[in-house]
Amino acid sequence: xxxxxxxxxxQLPRPDFASIPRYSAGADAEVDLxxxxxxxxxxxxxxxxxxxxxxxxxxxxxxxxxxxRTIAKMAGxxxxxxxxxxxxxxxxxxxxxxxxxxGDTIAHPDPTFVMLPVFARINGITPVPVPxxxxxxxxxDALLATNARIIYLCSPNNPTASPTSxxxxxxxxxxxxxxxxxxxxxxxxxxxxxxxxxxxxxxxxIVCRTLSKAYGLAGLRVGYAAASAEIxxxxxxxxxxxxxxxxxxxxxVEALTTDTDWVAARVREAVASRxxxxxxxxxxSLPPLPSSANFLLVPTPRAFALARSLxxxxxxxxxxxxxxxxxxxxxxxxxxxxxxxRALAALRAALRDAT
Ligand SMILES: *Cc1c(COP(=O)(O)O)cnc(C)c1O
Numbered sequence: 001x002x003x004x005x006x007x008x009x010x011q012l013p014r015p016d017f018a019s020i021p022r023y024s025a026g027a028d029a030e031v032d033l034x035x036x037x038x039x040x041x042x043x044x045x046x047x048x049x050x051x052x053x054x055x056x057x058x059x060x061x062x063x064x065x066x067x068x069r070t071i072a073k074m075a076g077x078x079x080x081x082x083x084x085x086x087x088x089x090x091x092x093x094x095x096x097x098x099x100x101x102x103g104d105t106i107a108h109p110d111p112t113f114v115m116l117p118v119f120a121r122i123n124g125i126t127p128v129p130v131p132x133x134x135x136x137x138x139x140x141d142a143l144l145a146t147n148a149r150i151i152y153l154c155s156p157n158n159p160t161a162s163p164t165s166x167x168x169x170x171x172x173x174x175x176x177x178x179x180x181x182x183x184x185x186x187x188x189x190x191x192x193x194x195x196x197x198x199x200x201x202x203x204x205x206i207v208c209r210t211l212s213k214a215y216g217l218a219g220l221r222v223g224y225a226a227a228s229a230e231i232x233x234x235x236x237x238x239x240x241x242x243x244x245x246x247x248x249x250x251x252x253v254e255a256l257t258t259d260t261d262w263v264a265a266r267v268r269e270a271v272a273s274r275x276x277x278x279x280x281x282x283x284x285s286l287p288p289l290p291s292s293a294n295f296l297l298v299p300t301p302r303a304f305a306l307a308r309s310l311x312x313x314x315x316x317x318x319x320x321x322x323x324x325x326x327x328x329x330x331x332x333x334x335x336x337x338x339x340x341x342r343a344l345a346a347l348r349a350a351l352r353d354a355t
Contacts, residue, residue, distance in 0.1 A: 016121065016124070019121075020118060020121050020122060021118065023115070023118070029311065029314055029315060029316035030314035030315070031314055031315045031316065031335075031339055031342065031343070032316045032333075033315060033316060033317050033332045033333040033335060033339075033343060034316040034317055034318040034331070034333070035218070035318065035333070036158070036186070036213055036293070036294055036295045036331075036333045037212060037213065037216070037218045037333065038213065038214060038215065038216035038218075038266060038270075039270070039333060039334070039335025039336060039339060040216065040266045040269070040270075040335070040336060041216060042216050042217065043215065043216050043217075043254075043255050043259035043262045043263055043266075044259060044262060045254040045255065045257075045258035045259045045262075046215075046216070046217060046251040046252070046254045046255040046259055047251075048254070049247070049250045049251040049254050050247065050251060054246060054247055054250065056245075056246055056247065058246075059242055059246075060242055060244060060245050060246040060249060061244075061246075061249065062241035062242060063083075063084065063236055063239075063241065064084035064224075064243075064244040064249050065079065066249060066250075066253055067082075067084050067222070067224065067244065067249050067252050067253055067256075068082040068083075068084060068224075070252075070253045070256050070257060071224055071226070071256070074256065075196050075197045075226060076197055077197070077200045077226070078200075078229070080229040080232060080233075081199070081200040081226055081227060081228065081229055081232055082224055082225070082226055082232065083224065083225050083227070083232045083235045083236055083239065084222070084223070084224045084243070084244050084249075085222075085223045085224065085225075085239060085243050085244065086221045086222075086223070086243045086244060087210065087212060087221040087222065087223045088183070088185060088208050088209060088210040088212070088223025088224070088225070089115055089119075089223065090221075090223060090239070090243055091208050091223045091224065091225045091235070091239075092115070092116065092119055092152075092181070092183070092208060093119045093122070093123070094235050094238040094239040095150075095179075095181055095206055095208075095225070095235055095238075096119050096120055096123050096125055096150065096181075097123045097238045098234045098235050098237065098238035099149070099150055099178070099179050099234070100120075100123065100125045100149045100150055101124075101125075102123070102124030102125065103124065103125075103126070104125050104126070104148075104149040104150075105125065105126045105127075105128050105146065105148040105149055105150075106120045106125050106126070106127055106128065106148055106149065106150040106151075106152055107127075107128045107130055107143050107146040107148035107150070107151045107152065108120075108127060108128070108129060108130065108151075108152040108154075109129075109130055109131075109132050109138045109139070109143070109152075109153070109154065109157060110129030110130060110131055110132070110324050111132070111157075111159060111160065111320070111323045111324060111326070112152070112154050112157055112158065113154055113157075113158045113183060113185075114159075116152055116154075116183075117129070125149075125150075128146050128148055129324075130142045130143050130146060131324050131325055132157070132160065132162070132324075132325060134325075135162070136157070136160045136162035136289055136290075136325075137162055137163070137164040137165065137168060138153055138154075138155065138157070138164040138168060138169075138172070140168045140171045140172050140175075143172055144172060144175050144176065147177050148177070148178065149177075149178045149179070150178055150179045150180075150181055151172060151176050151178070151179070151180050151181070152181045152183065153169060153172065153180060153181070153182045153183065154182075154183040154185070155169060155182070155183075155184065155187075156186045156187075156189070156190060156291070156292040156293040158185065158186070158293070158295075159295075159297050159318070159320060159323070159329070159331045160289055160297050160326070161186075161288075161289060161290070161291035161292060161293040161295055161296060161297055162289060162290065162291075162292065163190060163192075163292040166192075169182065169195065173202060173204070173205055176204065178204070179204050179205070179206060179231075180204060180205045180206070181206050181208065182195055182199075182205060182206065182207045182208065183208045184196065184207055184208065184209050185208070185209065185210045185212075185213055186213060186214075186292070186293035186294065187209065188213070188214035188215075188263070188267050189214065189267055189270065189271055189292060189293050189294045190292045190293075194207065195207045196209065196226050197226075199225075199226040199227050199228075200226060200227060200228045200229070201228075202228075203228055205227065206225050206226070206227040206231060206235070207225060207226050207227070208223065208224075208225040209223065209224055209225070210222070210223045210224075211223065211252050211255060211256075213294065214263055214266070214267050214270075214294070215252075215255045215256070215259075215263055216255070216263070216266070217248070217251060217252060217255055220245075220247065220248040220251055220252070221248060222244065222248050222249075222251075222252040267294075269336070270294040270334045270335070271294070271334075273334040273335060273336065273337055273340055274291055274293075274294060274295070274296060274334035276337065276340070277296060277332070277334055277340050277343075277344070278291065278296055280340075280344050281296070281298060284344075284347065284348065284351065286298050286300055286347070289326075294333060294334050295331055295332060295333045295334060296331070296332055296334070297320075297326070297329050297330075297331050298329055298330050298331075298332065299323075299326050299327055299328070299329040300328065300329065300330070301327065301328050302328075302354065303319040303320065303321075303328040303329050303330040304319045304321070304328065305350070305354065306319075306330060306347060306350050306351075307319040307330050309346065309347075309349070309350035309353070310343065310346050310347065310350065313342075313346040313349075315342065315343050315346055317330045317331060317332045317333075317343075318330060318331040318332075319331075
C-alpha cells in the first residue's frame with residue numbers, strides 16, 4: 001500500500017477499494033483439500049482435448065455458443081437461456097453488475113461463499129448478511145425481509161455443506177422483490193435435480209453452476225448460468241465477449257457429454273468417502289456439520305492449529321475464523337480414501353501432540 005503515497009490525488013483508486021481484500025489462499029500444498037475441487041483429477045475426454053494441440057491463434061467464440069448448446073440440450077431449453085463465463089465467479093460478478101446499481105443491496109446467507117460479498121462491493125453494491133437458520137439451512141423469512149434488490153442463495157451452501165429444502169427455495173423465489181441468484185456449485189453431490197431446467201420459466205431466477213467442482217476443470221475456469229432469454233441477454237452485456245477461451249470451451253463440452261459416466265462414478269466415490277470421513281471425525285470428537293456436498297465443515301476452536309499441523313504434513317485444508325453461529329472451523333474436501341487416511345493420520349498426530 002505504501003506505493004499509493006506516491007500517487008497524486010487524481011491518480012488514486014476508488015476510496016471504497018481500500019477496504020476490499022485481495023483474495024489470498026495458502027500456497028500450493030502437495031495434497032490440496034482446501035477448495036473442494038475434484039480430487040480424482042481431470043476427466044479423461046476433457047484431458048484428451050488438452051493434448052490435441054488445438055490452434056489458439058484465433059479468438060474463441062464470443063459467447064461460448066457450443067457450450068451454450070450443450071447445456072441447453074442437457075437441460076431441455078434453448079441456448080438463448082444460457083450464459084457462460086470464466087468460472088462461475090465471473091458469472092456471479094456479471095449478474096450482480098447487470099442487475100444492481102451502486103448503492104443497491106444484495107442479501108446473502110451468512111456464512112456463505114466468501115467471494116459473494118466481495119463481488120458485491122467491487123460493484124458498489126451493499127452486501128446484507130443474513131444468518132442461517134438453526135439447522136444451517138437458509139432462512140427464507142429473514143432473507144425476504146431484507147427486501148434486497150438481489151437475493152443470493154447457495155444450496156448446498158459453502159462452507160457449511162448444508163442443503164436448503166426445495167420448498168424453502170421455492171418460497172423465496174415466489175416472494176422475492178427482485179432477482180434470486182441461486183448458486184448450485186455442488187448440486188451434483190446431492191442426487192437432486194436442482195433448479196437449472198426450471199430457471200428460464202421462473203422469470204426472476206438465475207441458476208449458476210460450475211465445472212470446477214464435480215467436473216474436475218477448476219484450472220480451465222468454466223461456469224455457466226440458466227435464466228430467461230431476456231435475463232441472459234442483459235448478463236451477456238455485462239460479461240462482454242471472449243470470456244471463455246477456446247480450449248476451455250472444447251474441454252467443457254467433452255466433460256459434459258463424453259465424460260458423464262466418469263463424473264458420476266467420481267461423485268459416488270466422493271459421497272462415500274465423505275460419509276466415511278465424517279464417521280472417523282465423529283470418533284475423534286471432531287463432529288462435522290451434516291453435508292450434502294463433497295466437503296465437510298468441522299467446527300472446532302482448534303481449527304487454525306489443526307490446519308497448520310496438517311500443512312506441515314503437506315495437506316491443505318481451509319480454516320475459517322468465527323463463522324456466525326458456528327465459531328472457528330475447518331473445511332476439508334472429500335477425495336480418494338487413501339488420501340483421507342493420510343489426512344486422518346495427520347489429524348490424529350496433531351491432536352495427540354496437543355494433549
Ligand atoms: C467454488 C465455488 C464457486 C466458484 O466456482 P468457479 O466456477 O471455479 O468460479 C462458486 N460458488 C460456490 C458456492 C463455490 O463453492
